[in-house]
Amino acid sequence: MLHLVLFLVFAAICVAGAVNLLVQKHPISSALSLVVVMASLAVEYLLLGAEFVAAVQVIVYAGAVMVLFVFVIMLLNAGEEETTKGSRVALVLGVPGALAGGLLVAWVLIRHSGDKAVSLGALPGYPKTIGWLLFHEFLLPFEVTSILILIAILGAVFLAAKPETPPAPTGRKG
Amino acid sequence: MSSLQVFILASVIKIVLVILILLTAVAYTVWLERKVVGHMQNRWGPSRVGPFGLLQPLADGIKFLVKEDLTPPHVYKPLFIAAPMIAVICALTSISVIPFGTAITVRGYSIPLQITDLNVGLLLILGITSVGVYGVALAGWSSNSKYSLLGGLRASAQMVSYEICLGLSLVGVLIVSGSFSLREIVESQSGHFWGFIPKWNIFYGCQFVAFFVYLMAAYAETNRIPFDLPEAETELVAGYHTEYSAMKFAMFFMAEYANMITVACLATLLFLGGWSGPVFGPPLLQVILPTFWFVAKIFVFLFIYIWVRGTLPRFRYDQLMAFGWKFLFPLAIANLVITALVVAYRS
Amino acid sequence: MVPISYYLILSGILFACGVIGFLIKRNIITIFMSIELMLNGVNLSFVAFAAQWGHLSGQIFVFFVMVVAAAETAVGLAIIIAVFRTRETLNVDQVNLLKL
Numbered sequence: 340m341l342h343l344v345l346f347l348v349f350a351a352i353c354v355a356g357a358v359n360l361l362v363q364k365h366p367i368s369s370a371l372s373l374v375v376v377m378a379s380l381a382v383e384y385l386l387l388g389a390e391f392v393a394a395v396q397v398i399v400y401a402g403a404v405m406v407l408f409v410f411v412i413m414l415l416n417a418g419e420e421e422t423t424k425g426s427r428v429a430l431v432l433g434v435p436g437a438l439a440g441g442l443l444v445a446w447v448l449i450r451h452s453g454d455k456a457v458s459l460g461a462l463p464g465y466p467k468t469i470g471w472l473l474f475h476e477f478l479l480p481f482e483v484t485s486i487l488i489l490i491a492i493l494g495a496v497f498l499a500a501k502p503e504t505p506p507a508p509t510g511r512k513g
Numbered sequence: 514m515s516s517l518q519v520f521i522l523a524s525v526i527k528i529v530l531v532i533l534i535l536l537t538a539v540a541y542t543v544w545l546e547r548k549v550v551g552h553m554q555n556r557w558g559p560s561r562v563g564p565f566g567l568l569q570p571l572a573d574g575i576k577f578l579v580k581e582d583l584t585p586p587h588v589y590k591p592l593f594i595a596a597p598m599i600a601v602i603c604a605l606t607s608i609s610v611i612p613f614g615t616a617i618t619v620r621g622y623s624i625p626l627q628i629t630d631l632n633v634g635l636l637l638i639l640g641i642t643s644v645g646v647y648g649v650a651l652a653g654w655s656s657n658s659k660y661s662l663l664g665g666l667r668a669s670a671q672m673v674s675y676e677i678c679l680g681l682s683l684v685g686v687l688i689v690s691g692s693f694s695l696r697e698i699v700e701s702q703s704g705h706f707w708g709f710i711p712k713w714n715i716f717y718g719c720q721f722v723a724f725f726v727y728l729m730a731a732y733a734e735t736n737r738i739p740f741d742l743p744e745a746e747t748e749l750v751a752g753y754h755t756e757y758s759a760m761k762f763a764m765f766f767m768a769e770y771a772n773m774i775t776v777a778c779l780a781t782l783l784f785l786g787g788w789s790g791p792v793f794g795p796p797l798l799q800v801i802l803p804t805f806w807f808v809a810k811i812f813v814f815l816f817i818y819i820w821v822r823g824t825l826p827r828f829r830y831d832q833l834m835a836f837g838w839k840f841l842f843p844l845a846i847a848n849l850v851i852t853a854l855v856v857a858y859r860s
Numbered sequence: 861m862v863p864i865s866y867y868l869i870l871s872g873i874l875f876a877c878g879v880i881g882f883l884i885k886r887n888i889i890t891i892f893m894s895i896e897l898m899l900n901g902v903n904l905s906f907v908a909f910a911a912q913w914g915h916l917s918g919q920i921f922v923f924f925v926m927v928v929a930a931a932e933t934a935v936g937l938a939i940i941i942a943v944f945r946t947r948e949t950l951n952v953d954q955v956n957l958l959k960l
Contacts, residue, residue: 346862350870357877357897366889367592367654373893374647376874380900383867387911392919394636396903399926402643404896404933406650406673411937412889413654413666415944426886426953433883441876448865448872456861461911464919466633466693477920484927491931498938502945
């Protein structure tokens with residue numbers, strides 16, 4: 340009972356944040372609604388017992404990735420969005436289409452779900468067990484992600500660096 | 514009373530007590546800083562309001578409450594009001610996993626002196642520190658002023674860079690202690706070796722390099738001298754809290770000092786053995802002494818913080834970032850690798 | 861006891877909101893944020909299935925998805941900054957010619 344109440348409360352916060360992201364005109368409000376979504380998702384992970392994943396969600400996603408988004412919005416001084424013809428067409432066609440897709444998925448899920456239910460903290464994801472798995476069964480993907488991050492760092496630094504300007508002519512002749 | 518009712522009642526009492534004590538500690542840390550820096554600069558510090566200036570925090574509190582709360586025009590109002598709240602909430606929430614001593618027994622119920630003991634307590638503190646960056650960044654941006662924006666961007670970039678060094682320095686402690694739970698880390702440091710030297714992580718666990726990296730990263734995270742460029746008075750006016758007045762400024766102030774106290778608590782728990790210290794005497798004294806040693810160690814850290822503030826000049830911004838990325842970060846990784854090798858060799 | 865389908869429906873709603881955001885928004889940063897929302901929805905379904913079948917590999921996969929999302933965010937935002945420097949606009953409708 341408590342599990343259901345907690346799940347519904349944080350699911351409502353999640354969906355409210357996601358809808359707010361779509362509705363807001365200023366990107367900073369969308370970014371902060373996304374932070375709210377990520378924080379409530381961290382609680383949902385805790386309800387399923389994944390404590391390490393929940394902590395990493397807060398540290399990495401809400402605390403680093405979204406900070407990067409907020410930085411870029413602040414740096415580029417992004418203003419409010421304008422509605423163009425393209426966006427009105429996308430609104431009329433896209434929203435019902437995606438909603439229809441979502442409703443179809445939900446209907447299929449409810450039809451074929453059976454009675455599988457999970458209890459509070461169903462699969463405890465202790466850091467020790469996850470660490471063991473990461474370094475034994477999933478060692479190769481772990482090392483490959485480290486190379487991936489290195490490539491991403493190199494790419495980001497190169498792409499975002501200011502283009503080198505040639506030195507200005509000094510105006511003196513010979 | 515059922516154990517659930519006892520748990521809820523004890524938790525509520527603990528929360529209220531901890532918040533009251535923390536806010537008083539913040540106020541008197543400000544007093545301590547002004548006194549110590551004053552004496553270092555060969556002057557008295559606050560000495561008029563009450564004996565030794567001890568009522569100065571009260572006077573400051575009244576000043577902040579009755580001062581006019583200006584909101585400049587053209588600020589982005591919701592974020593302008595929310596940013597100091599985010600800073601204070603994050604600063605106060607990290608105290609919830611910090612253990613202050615051993616468990617006390619009241620009428621047969623054993624109550625641990627900690628609001629909650631999470632399995633991933635250390636990760637929670639790291640996560641809350643990461644979210645605390647939003648308070649600074651949004652304050653700088655929503656103030657609609659060049660100086661605030663630059664100060665906010667600089668402060669957030671500094672905090673994000675030094676968070677990495679902070680986290681890496683803590684991984685060495687984790688390898689030695691084997692758990693994320695703060696109570697278990699402290700309990701793994703009990704006992705002595707070679708007769709009288711306590712088995713603290715800084716001695717027996719050989720984490721002195723990690724301790725140094727942690728201290729530097731903590732100074733940078735809390736925006737204190739020598740890393741306080743984003744809010745220095747001689748630089749960008751006052752950085753990200755230029756446009757704030759009265760209670761909102763007091764909230765930023767409180768958040769900074771509460772962060773200082775949290776960082777000092779973490780340093781004692783992880784490196785100096787928490788509440789371990791000589792315990793003697795009657796049972797009442799035996800219950801109070803561990804918490805007394807804990808508070809004494811925190812006081813030593815706060816004194817070092819204030820001492821460094823009174824002594825060192827501040828870094829320039831590029832020197833600050835170079836120090837974090839080019840010196841502390843490789844040092845923390847080297848400490849991690851060596852600790853892992855030593856622990857693997859020993860076991 | 862919460863049925864697994866509730867978690868999956870929540871994950872589906874988040875994914876659908878991400879798709880809608882991707883289609884209707886014109887600011888490139890908001891489009892990027894909708895992609896992150898889709899990734900978060902998928903992460904939730906991974907953890908839900910891990911709890912249902914009792915396999916921790918679901919949670920490990922979430923870990924890898926987060927790492928990939930972080931790397932992609934870094935590179936994507938760098939590209940956005942580079943595009944903004946040349947085109948001086950963040951509206952995708954105006955970035956429709958290869959010629960500047």
